[in-house]
Amino acid sequence: MNKKATGTNLENAFTPTEEVILKRRSVRLYQKKQVPEFMVKRILEAGRFAPSAGNAQPWKFVVIRDEKIISDMTSAVVRLLKLFRAVLDYRRKGFFWLRPLAEIFIRLNRYELHPVPFGAVDLIARGKLGLWHGAPTVILIFKDVRGVGNPDLDCGIAGQNMVLAAHSMGLGTCWVSFAKTAFKYSLKWKRKFGISYPYRFVSSLAVGWPVGKPDGMVPRETHAIDWYENGERITIY
Numbered sequence: 142m143n144k145k146a147t148g149t150n151l152e153n154a155f156t157p158t159e160e161v162i163l164k165r166r167s168v169r170l171y172q173k174k175q176v177p178e179f180m181v182k183r184i185l186e187a188g189r190f191a192p193s194a195g196n197a198q199p200w201k202f203v204v205i206r207d208e209k210i211i212s213d214m215t216s217a218v219v220r221l222l223k224l225f226r227a228v229l230d231y232r233r234k235g236f237f238w239l240r241p242l243a244e245i246f247i248r249l250n251r252y253e254l255h256p257v258p259f260g261a262v263d264l265i266a267r268g269k270l271g272l273w274h275g276a277p278t279v280i281l282i283f284k285d286v287r288g289v290g291n292p293d294l295d296c297g298i299a300g301q302n303m304v305l306a307a308h309s310m311g312l313g314t315c316w317v318s319f320a321k322t323a324f325k326y327s328l329k330w331k332r333k334f335g336i337s338y339p340y341r342f343v344s345s346l347a348v349g350w351p352v353g354k355p356d357g358m359v360p361r362e363t364h365a366i367d368w369y370e371n372g373e374r375i376t377i378y
């Protein structure tokens with residue numbers, strides 16, 4: 142399917158919204174040019190209008206457009222990831238003996254290192270992958286831990302609203318959770334941004350003008366979906 146849907150041919154073509162959802166890609170190369178302030182405010186507005194459990198809106202957004210803060214935070218994260226790599230990355234040749242320690246750490250820090258991010262830790266620590274990829278604007282997303290239900294989920298929905306709003310303006314974005322390292326393992330950045338209870342870092346967004354045209358379809362894994370109808374269960378992909 143690659144045609145535009147018009148209402149009459151909806152079954153055979155994607156709507157403009159679906160096209161964006163399918164073709165949006167994370168951007169990891171940005172122009173130096175700053176994003177106009179009004180666009181960032183509109184992006185934040187899209188986040189503010191996200192649905193949330195109990196309409197609790199359990200989030201706090203912080204915008205960073207200061208090159209020095211972005212580069213200082215990046216250096217701080219790189220330093221911490223270098224340390225992680227040195228003491229935990231058992232996948233390197235000759236370092237298999239670190240595995241027991243890494244496994245304890247992974248257990249104690251759920252959702253943080255296993256399995257995919259280990260590769261990225263190595264790349265960021267060696268300067269082969271940027272933190273915010275040179276984006277001139279960064280939006281930090283903090284959850285209000287008092288939010289009912291699951292504030293992480295609410296923040297994720299708000300973040301994706303912002304991603305889609307930015308995309309509709311021709312901007313590129315990339316979710317960047319690695320910035321968490323700066324908040325979890327150092328007090329400096331919490332102090333800098335005045336973050337304390339009830340706020341806790343969830344993730345961040347790099348926002349900027351993409352270099353080139355990164356959008357396009359890419360293959361995605363298909364997960365089996367069980368479908369119950371008319372007393373039967375079928376599996377679709």
Ligand SMILES: Cc1cc2nc3c(=O)[nH]c(=O)nc-3n(C[C@H](O)[C@H](O)[C@H](O)COP(=O)(O)O)c2cc1C
Nearest residue numbers: 165166167168169261272315316317318319320344
């Ligand atoms: C919550 C979350 C955290 C992410 N953290 C990072 C990150 O720290 N650095 C990065 O380069 N990409 C990060 N990504 C981007 C993913 O790698 C990317 O979304 C995934 O590879 C799929 O590619 P696509 O966004 O182009 O479809 C993150 C994505 C999400 C949703």
